[in-house]
Amino acid sequence: MLIEVENLKKTFHVAERQSGLAGAVKGLVRRKTREVCALSGISFQIGQGELVGYIGPNGAGKSTTVKTLSGILVPDSGKCTVDGRTPWLERIEHVRRIGVVFGQRTQLWWDLPVRESFDLLRDIYSIPTDEYRRAFDEMVHFLDLQSLLSTPVRQLSLGQRMRCDIAAALLHAPPILFLDEPTIGLDAVSKIAVRQFIARINRERKVTVILTTHDMDDIEALCSRVMVIGSGRILSDGSIADLRNRVSQDRILMVDLADASDVDGDIEGPWNTCTIAGGRMTIRYSPTQIATADLISKITSKYTVRDLYVENPPIEEVIAQLYRNHAQ
Amino acid sequence: MKPYTALLRVRFLTLLQYRNAAMAGVVTQLFWGLIRTMIFEAFYASSTVRQPLTKGQLVTYIWLGQALLGLLPWSTDTELRDRMRSGAVVYDLLRPVDLYSHWYCSAIAARTAPTVLKSIPIFLIAGVFFGLSAPASPQAALAWVALTFCALLLNCAFSVLISTSMLWTVSGEGISRLAPTVVYALSGMMVPLVFFPAWLQPALNILPFRSMVDIPFRIYSGAIPATMALNYAIYTLSWAASLIVAGRVCLSRGMRRMVVQGG
Numbered sequence: 001m002l003i004e005v006e007n008l009k010k011t012f013h014v015a016e017r018q019s020g021l022a023g024a025v026k027g028l029v030r031r032k033t034r035e036v037c038a039l040s041g042i043s044f045q046i047g048q049g050e051l052v053g054y055i056g057p058n059g060a061g062k063s064t065t066v067k068t069l070s071g072i073l074v075p076d077s078g079k080c081t082v083d084g085r086t087p088w089l090e091r092i093e094h095v096r097r098i099g100v101v102f103g104q105r106t107q108l109w110w111d112l113p114v115r116e117s118f119d120l121l122r123d124i125y126s127i128p129t130d131e132y133r134r135a136f137d138e139m140v141h142f143l144d145l146q147s148l149l150s151t152p153v154r155q156l157s158l159g160q161r162m163r164c165d166i167a168a169a170l171l172h173a174p175p176i177l178f179l180d181e182p183t184i185g186l187d188a189v190s191k192i193a194v195r196q197f198i199a200r201i202n203r204e205r206k207v208t209v210i211l212t213t214h215d216m217d218d219i220e221a222l223c224s225r226v227m228v229i230g231s232g233r234i235l236s237d238g239s240i241a242d243l244r245n246r247v248s249q250d251r252i253l254m255v256d257l258a259d260a261s262d263v264d265g266d267i268e269g270p271w272n273t274c275t276i277a278g279g280r281m282t283i284r285y286s287p288t289q290i291a292t293a294d295l296i297s298k299i300t301s302k303y304t305v306r307d308l309y310v311e312n313p314p315i316e317e318v319i320a321q322l323y324r325n326h327a328q
Numbered sequence: 329m330k331p332y333t334a335l336l337r338v339r340f341l342t343l344l345q346y347r348n349a350a351m352a353g354v355v356t357q358l359f360w361g362l363i364r365t366m367i368f369e370a371f372y373a374s375s376t377v378r379q380p381l382t383k384g385q386l387v388t389y390i391w392l393g394q395a396l397l398g399l400l401p402w403s404t405d406t407e408l409r410d411r412m413r414s415g416a417v418v419y420d421l422l423r424p425v426d427l428y429s430h431w432y433c434s435a436i437a438a439r440t441a442p443t444v445l446k447s448i449p450i451f452l453i454a455g456v457f458f459g460l461s462a463p464a465s466p467q468a469a470l471a472w473v474a475l476t477f478c479a480l481l482l483n484c485a486f487s488v489l490i491s492t493s494m495l496w497t498v499s500g501e502g503i504s505r506l507a508p509t510v511v512y513a514l515s516g517m518m519v520p521l522v523f524f525p526a527w528l529q530p531a532l533n534i535l536p537f538r539s540m541v542d543i544p545f546r547i548y549s550g551a552i553p554a555t556m557a558l559n560y561a562i563y564t565l566s567w568a569a570s571l572i573v574a575g576r577v578c579l580s581r582g583m584r585r586m587v588v589q590g591g
Contacts, residue, residue, distance in 0.1 A: 067418065070422060071421065071422075072418050072421045072422070074583075074584050091421065092424045092425070092426070093424070095421075095422050095423065095424050096424045098422075100422050102418065102419075105414070105415065105416050105418075105419070106416075107419040107422070109338065109342070111342050111345070112338065112342070116338070120334055120335070120338050123330055123331055123333075123334030123335075124331045124334060124335065124423050124424070124425060125331075125423075125424060126330060126331060126424075
């Protein structure tokens with residue numbers, strides 16, 4: 001296994017004070033700290049070439065995990081090996097083999113043109129000239145950076161900056177890539193460009209990718225495997241289909257009725273909910289209650305149907321449900 | 329070495345772009361230099377006691393101070409401070425370079441680049457118009473260059489040490505205001521150390537700060553013979569080495585307790 005994490009724990013101490021003047025004065029005398037458990041013993045394994053989505057609500061421990069895996073944070077206890085090394089013990093050797101992008105901050109030098117930032121990274125990573133040349137050309141080509149190279153980083157738009165940031169993380173050809181919210185704040189075109197690129201390097205260069213995001217479309221478009229973390233614990237680890245099955249097997253049948261004059265309202269039946277509104281009937285049901293084929297024949301026998309289709313509940317809803325289940 | 333020289337070079341070149349700030353700095357420094365010269369002239373005129381520095385040496389001392397003020401570790405690396413506050417410092421840890429050396433290189437650039445820009449006009453103007461004299465002798469000039477270089481190494485060690493303290497305090501506001509005052513006073517930048525009371529001299533001789541200003545400046549003007557340079561170089565470099573060790577220890581301790589907040 002390329003990445004092995006076993007029972008990793010990390011606690012932060014957060015200073016607390018009561019609000020108002022009295023609280024501030026009290027805080028001078030006695031500092032109260034509260035322990036916040038960011039990771040309460042997580043374990044997982046990731047093989048070479050996998051593209052794993054890592055999701056969870058804000059404050060669940062996603063970034064803490066990524067920062068630990070990349071050698072920035074030292075955990076309180078637990079084991080973690082990446083490519084045979086413990087990140088925080090052999091930091092320098094370790095970071096040569098990983099690329100990291102934090103979507104919310106740039107790793108480029110604010111005042112330098114993109115090109116110079118890249119050249120500086122070449123020197124920092126001591127990348128041999130011909131390898132650098134090759135990686136550089138590849139990035140410029142795939143991420144369409146040619147027109148940005150001489151622009152100072154501070155003048156780039158967010159989408160442009162993110163493309164440059166991703167390129168910067170890959171110039172030294174790391175076999176492992178950590179992406180922490182790489183699509184945050186991007187417009188649709190940039191998002192798709194970033195996603196296609198991630199898929200491509202995973203497919204062609206066999207780069208192992210861990211992707212944290214709040215954008216479920218990223219996950220659905222890219223990841224064959226999803227790990228869900230909540231309150232410092234892994235809640236679910238598997239394919240998106242597994243995740244759906246675990247949380248809820250509900251399906252949604254949408255029926256467009258030919259006769260829009262049918263009354264709006266709810267209809268009772270062997271399903272969870274069924275509502276008609278504006279000529280569209282939406283039935284939420286579970287295949288364990290009624291088989292999809294039976295349901296359809298039941299509907300078509302009663303109504304004149306213009307069109308119908310079955311879909312899964314939006315993945316957002318599934319995840320939100322999982323978070324809620326866990327919180328209870 | 330290449331990663332470090334690259335980091336140093338890029339930071340140096342970036343800082344060289346701040347020409348307007350340097351121009352403003354030159355004007356400020358000339359202004360302060362003139363005021364300080366006048367104060368000391370009044371002081372010399374009103375005193376009948378024989379002073380430890382001749383007037384010419386003193387004026388030279390003042391103008392050297394104005395020209396080389398930027399070398400003093402009297403502000404922490406603001407760029408590093410911003411990176412720490414914003415959390416962008418995580419990227420420093422993602423580079424396959426030794427963190428202390430990385431910061432030390434930044435400190436060298438931060439100390440030298442603005443000084444290069446500011447010191448040349450000040451040397452010229454003060455030399456032509458305001459009584460900054462040439463080094464006492466070629467030996468003195470050589471010794472001064474060597475000791476200034478040693479002082480640079482010491483100054484950077486000091487400023488990185490101050491920067492690492494921010495791993496504990498987050499804002500870094502307190503120490504980065506306190507440290508400059510201490511440096512400014514005890515290095516001899518404010519008043520040459522020979523004017524300090526005798527009972528304070530043993531302490532001043534032990535502390536590292538006089539290597540930053542007092543020693544190289546007095547070597548320059550011949551108030552300390554150039555033959556003493558080697559001793560003082562050793563003194564300065566041993567302090568630099570101690571502060572580097574201290575900085576490394578602080579850094580590795582601090583990193584272990586570091587918290588990177590937010591996304």
